[in-house]
Amino acid sequence: MASLLSALVAFIITLSVLSYVFFGDWALFRVVMYLFIGAAAGYGGAVALRSVLWPMLFRPLIFQRQLLALVPLLLVALLLTKALRGKVSRWGNVAVGYLVGVGAAVAVGGAVRGTIFPQSVATMDALNLHLAAQKGISPFEFLVTGAFMLVGTVTTLAYFHFGARPQRNRPPQRAAWITALATVGQWFIAVAFGALFAGVLLAAATALAASIGQLWQFLSILLPH
Amino acid sequence: MKAPVATAVAMAVGIVVLVGYFIPLSIFTGLRMLLLQWAIILAGAALFVGMVNLSQHHWARIRARRGVGSAWLVFSLWATFFITFYFAPASLPTRWLFDAILLPASVALLGVLAVSLTVAAVRLPRRRPGLFTILFLTTTVLILLGSIGIPGVGSLPFVSNLLRPWLAQVPAAAGARGILLGVALGTVATGLRILLGSDRPYSE
Numbered sequence: 001m002a003s004l005l006s007a008l009v010a011f012i013i014t015l016s017v018l019s020y021v022f023f024g025d026w027a028l029f030r031v032v033m034y035l036f037i038g039a040a041a042g043y044g045g046a047v048a049l050r051s052v053l054w055p056m057l058f059r060p061l062i063f064q065r066q067l068l069a070l071v072p073l074l075l076v077a078l079l080l081t082k083a084l085r086g087k088v089s090r091w092g093n094v095a096v097g098y099l100v101g102v103g104a105a106v107a108v109g110g111a112v113r114g115t116i117f118p119q120s121v122a123t124m125d126a127l128n129l130h131l132a133a134q135k136g137i138s139p140f141e142f143l144v145t146g147a148f149m150l151v152g153t154v155t156t157l158a159y160f161h162f163g164a165r166p167q168r169n170r171p172p173q174r175a176a177w178i179t180a181l182a183t184v185g186q187w188f189i190a191v192a193f194g195a196l197f198a199g200v201l202l203a204a205a206t207a208l209a210a211s212i213g214q215l216w217q218f219l220s221i222l223l224p225h
Numbered sequence: 226m227k228a229p230v231a232t233a234v235a236m237a238v239g240i241v242v243l244v245g246y247f248i249p250l251s252i253f254t255g256l257r258m259l260l261l262q263w264a265i266i267l268a269g270a271a272l273f274v275g276m277v278n279l280s281q282h283h284w285a286r287i288r289a290r291r292g293v294g295s296a297w298l299v300f301s302l303w304a305t306f307f308i309t310f311y312f313a314p315a316s317l318p319t320r321w322l323f324d325a326i327l328l329p330a331s332v333a334l335l336g337v338l339a340v341s342l343t344v345a346a347v348r349l350p351r352r353r354p355g356l357f358t359i360l361f362l363t364t365t366v367l368i369l370l371g372s373i374g375i376p377g378v379g380s381l382p383f384v385s386n387l388l389r390p391w392l393a394q395v396p397a398a399a400g401a402r403g404i405l406l407g408v409a410l411g412t413v414a415t416g417l418r419i420l421l422g423s424d425r426p427y428s429e
Binding site for chain 2: 002005009011013014018021030032034037038044045047050052053056057071072076080082083090093097098099100106109112113116123145148150151152155160189191196197201202203204205208209210211212214
């Protein structure tokens with residue numbers, strides 16, 4: 001019974017969301033969106049309270065008497081002052097500053113160790129002939145592909161170079177050789193975005209097929225065989 | 226100077242966490258883990274505060290008689306919250322909610338995205354005609370043809386075996402690598418500006 005009710009609710013929700021394709025932002029679609037946002041927010045809040053705040057903050061503080069847990073409790077209290085009006089809300093900046101500082105450090109560390117080093121090494125390895133021998137590829141093919149990769153990476157990076165020299169009576173312009181590299185980079189960016197777009201479109205089409213399949217599955221339960 | 230205490234806190238914790246990333250001494254890594262744990266607690270609290278704030282906003286709309294949808298939102302929010310909190314996220318009632326509401330709505334929204342993206346791709350040449358649009362759409366069509374083929378015909382030999390892998394693994398990978406490196410360099414520059422106190426997004 002519970003599974004049939006679940007299937008019925010899922011059927012109504014799927015049909016309402018897919019109706020956007022034909023009717024646009026109409027009443028039923030909007031109601032389902034409100035329901036979805038509410039359920040997602042409630043789920044996120046409950047998981048935050050049950051899986052983060054309770055085991056990491058309240059339980060150590062109440063049952064294990066860990067005084068160090070008073071620090072995050074103080075930060076949480078400071079964060080809550082952001083909801084108040086007047087000058088007291090400025091104390092919330094300390095908690096936000098803490099989050100921003102840790103976030104910035106994690107982003108910098110992640111970018112350097114997770115992207116810049118590995119991607120640079122991979123780009124340099126594109127011309128490493130020892131790897132060609134290991135992979136069993138002919139050196140010529142390996143070098144041509146590697147050179148292509150290197151040109152693509154460097155020119156794409158050049159596209160993101162926004163440094164420009166000020167010029168008298170004219171808006172600042174970047175150097176001519178950077179502009180030339182950036183134009184080549186645009187070609188690689190167009191191909192990269194085209195491939196990414198195709199990937200997203202394939203994933204979304206798979207989801208559409210799954211949704212339609214779900215609708216059909218529910219209808220086939222109801223229809224007489 | 227605006228928000229000196231918040232700036233000092235952001236710089237101090239940021240530098241300690243960053244040092245913990247690059248210097249493998251137990252004192253730094255331990256401190257980094259502790260500060261990260263506190264940040265996770267704070268982020269969890271921020272999520273909870275956000276949920277309460279959303280509920281308050283829609284409650285005000287209900288009181289002003291301005292939204293049937295808001296009533297649905299508040300009802301589903303608190304019902305999901307209490308069920309998930311009381312029974313645990315992996316319990317049967319929570320799974321029922323997930324399977325009946327969250328999963329079908331997410332999948333159907335992604336399905337709607339397929340239609341929106343297709344319409345956008347068809348309209349693109351009229352909106353922004355040009356060489357890069359042609360290149361973008363040609364790559365998309367070739368990758369799609371190489372991945373799924375043509376209905377009734379099957380996979381296309383040259384496109385599936387040679388062209389699609391080459392497009393995805395050489396020019397697209399080179400472009401994506403350049404974009405990734407550009408994003409990473411931008412992240413480092415922005416992050417360092419925050420850690421050095423030049424940017425203070427937390428001060429009002």
